[in-house]
Amino acid sequence: MISCEVSIYPLETQNSDQVVNQALASIKDMGVTCQVGTISTYITGSPEKVWECIRTLYDTASTRAKELSMVVTISNSQKS
Template identity: 75%
Template sequence: MLSCEVSLYPMETTNSDQIINQALAALQNQGVTCEVGTMSTYISGSPEQVWQSIKTLYDTASSRAKELSMVVTISNSTK
């Protein structure tokens, strides 16, 4: 089991909320558990699923934003 906290920051855009929401929607078929908070999203699942979800978030957001920053904290703790 792996979990992560991830925050996306699209830059130089007026539609950052839309970019973030589209990236989060791309996770629906990843088989992970997602909890969306006000500042970040918590993702948990198998290591393969979590790593793929991080990549999906980045790829989806970066295809829509000119510049993007993404902060990820990863843990293998089950607590």
């Protein structure tokens, strides 16, 4: 199991909330635990699934925003 904290920052768009919400919807059924916070999303699951979610978030957001920044922190710690 690994966990990550992800923040997506759409740039050059008037619809940043929509871009973020669509990206989050794209990982809804990917078999990970996902907790959405006010500025970050926390994802926990198998390494393969978490990496797949990170890629899906980026790909989905980048097709909807002209530019974006994405900050990811990954941990293999089992402590909560």
